[in-house]
Amino acid sequence: MPVTDARGLPDGEQIEADLVIVGGGIAGLILAHELAQSAVRVAILEGGGLEPDAELQKLYDGPAVMKGPGNPDRTINSYLGQSRVRALGGSGHVWGGKCGPLDAIDFASRPWRPLSGWPFGRKELTPYYDRACDHLKLPRFPQDGGLPQGTPFKPLGEATAALRASPRAYSPLSGRVDPAAFRRFCDAPARAQNIHIYLYANVTALRLNGAGEVDHLELRCLNGPQMTARGRRYVLAAGGIENARLLLASNKERPEGVANASDWVGRCFQGHVVITTGVDDPRGDAEAMLATSQDLALYDNQPRDRPHAVFVLDPQEQQRLGVGNCTMTLSLQPKPAPKAGALGASAIQLYGAIEGRTAQALDFFLMSEEAPDRDSRITLSAETDALGQPRAQLEWRYGQSDWDSLNGSATGFAMAFGGQGLGRICWPVDTKDVLTSMSPSRHHMGTTRMSATPSQGVVDADCRAHEVANLYVAGSSVFPTSGLVNPTLTLAALAIRLADHLKRDLGAA
Numbered sequence: 001m002p003v004t005d006a007r008g009l010p011d012g013e014q015i016e017a018d019l020v021i022v023g024g025g026i027a028g029l030i031l032a033h034e035l036a037q038s039a040v041r042v043a044i045l046e047g048g049g050l051e052p053d054a055e056l057q058k059l060y061d062g063p064a065v066m067k068g069p070g071n072p073d074r075t076i077n078s079y080l081g082q083s084r085v086r087a088l089g090g091s092g093h094v095w096g097g098k099c100g101p102l103d104a105i106d107f108a109s110r111p112w113r114p115l116s117g118w119p120f121g122r123k124e125l126t127p128y129y130d131r132a133c134d135h136l137k138l139p140r141f142p143q144d145g146g147l148p149q150g151t152p153f154k155p156l157g158e159a160t161a162a163l164r165a166s167p168r169a170y171s172p173l174s175g176r177v178d179p180a181a182f183r184r185f186c187d188a189p190a191r192a193q194n195i196h197i198y199l200y201a202n203v204t205a206l207r208l209n210g211a212g213e214v215d216h217l218e219l220r221c222l223n224g225p226q227m228t229a230r231g232r233r234y235v236l237a238a239g240g241i242e243n244a245r246l247l248l249a250s251n252k253e254r255p256e257g258v259a260n261a262s263d264w265v266g267r268c269f270q271g272h273v274v275i276t277t278g279v280d281d282p283r284g285d286a287e288a289m290l291a292t293s294q295d296l297a298l299y300d301n302q303p304r305d306r307p308h309a310v311f312v313l314d315p316q317e318q319q320r321l322g323v324g325n326c327t328m329t330l331s332l333q334p335k336p337a338p339k340a341g342a343l344g345a346s347a348i349q350l351y352g353a354i355e356g357r358t359a360q361a362l363d364f365f366l367m368s369e370e371a372p373d374r375d376s377r378i379t380l381s382a383e384t385d386a387l388g389q390p391r392a393q394l395e396w397r398y399g400q401s402d403w404d405s406l407n408g409s410a411t412g413f414a415m416a417f418g419g420q421g422l423g424r425i426c427w428p429v430d431t432k433d434v435l436t437s438m439s440p441s442r443h444h445m446g447t448t449r450m451s452a453t454p455s456q457g458v459v460d461a462d463c464r465a466h467e468v469a470n471l472y473v474a475g476s477s478v479f480p481t482s483g484l485v486n487p488t489l490t491l492a493a494l495a496i497r498l499a500d501h502l503k504r505d506l507g508a509a
């Protein structure tokens, strides 16, 4: 079926399909790839065109602020507009392609982490991770968290029980890496008989029928026609912020929005806390000093053509320290060792001369899991966009537990490195400066969280809205906790799992 520019359709056009997907980003497209050539008639309603467009991108703008205890508020009003892309392919046009599966602990209910626990464990996703790797042209990751087969290097973390090496690989399927291949990935579903992609088709509302199911969607083109779309099932795949915005803005039948009786839509917004010691850190004096240069090629995250490892703290160590999941990634760009006197007041100063060895100083970045917080949230602004839709606004809140977890994780890594004589870590980030020191994560998670029971979230383990029987959500907005890896491989795995479910549900399996 074709790719249709919806701006050329007559006003009042009614689009019909078995399955209507809102959004053609990586989540919506992988879902469509999986349903290609099946008996399910699919319509993808994509708000953007084939390439990013400044006018359409402005629909994403909205106010945003980061807040955390003991830190001055940090206004980041360009964030909502600049941390995603409104075009077919979505943020896939710009993403870095860094991928890995979540760790088993990311799915676990951890007594020391409130609101933690997915409705299923890591094992459930294993076959879907494999298929997601195939879509994203990645090596498959072993379930035990080891390195992909054929990796020739020995993990440095084997030297200590507290550290594990955790594999990552880069997908070449990014508009930034191979635009032609990425375009083929975006267009391919429309070459199947059963799939129709509509461009410039902005969904503005989900309308419910008397039974509380989605009856139809309202659509508008910027300065163009208004339409409706009807299906037997609907999947929201508009991204981690926009999924929540659409549900909240669809308030004609329910003032609180769709699927929001339990008041979780838009809440628990999470990214990842990332402290980088390289270019992003104005002080530039946090460093890892490694005592050895052996085996370090495995930790070099610069080459995109082979898997690399990052350090993760062992689950038992996380529990002992009471921290969330966390990783440390080295950047193998040796630089002259700084003088100890230049360090200032460090939270942890294990850095120092390593006796009898030739140490090398390296940049690193520490990524730490953010705790779900109901008050960290997307809401609707009083301001409207060019389609007349209320803009999204973000209040991104961190709690004391996030600061404690960050400092505790840095301590954990420093102790593990220092205790084994592997190296030293210098960590000078003062708690009162965390918000200004961190780079705002472009991983948008948690705003339509998955839960076993309706009182604890928006969608169930099948990604179906607890309250709306014919509505599903795809994308990282369903993650109840962020876990500690870039989210796209997991959202792709969940989209594939959803495709299998929908085939069965629609009698096409």
Ligand SMILES: Cc1cc2nc3c(=O)[nH]c(=O)nc-3n(C[C@H](O)[C@H](O)[C@H](O)COP(=O)(O)OP(=O)(O)OC[C@H]3O[C@@H](n4cnc5c(N)ncnc54)[C@H](O)[C@@H]3O)c2cc1C
Binding pocket: 022, 023, 024, 025, 026, 027, 028, 045, 046, 047, 048, 082, 083, 084, 085, 086, 087, 088, 089, 090, 091, 092, 094, 095, 096, 097, 098, 099, 201, 202, 203, 204, 237, 238, 239, 240, 242, 246, 442, 443, 444, 474, 475, 476, 486, 487, 488, 489, 491
């Ligand atoms: C600079 C950058 C670097 C990144 N690097 C990485 C990385 O290395 N690894 C990683 O895992 N992740 C990374 N990410 C995150 C990654 O890009 C996202 O996780 C992923 O692209 C999300 O896919 P999605 O389909 O869920 O959402 P999106 O990509 O946001 O797609 C949503 C789609 O819905 C459309 N849409 C939105 N609203 C509407 C509407 N109302 N009606 C119709 N259509 C609509 C949009 O146009 C878009 O096509 C990065 C992100 C950025 C910005």
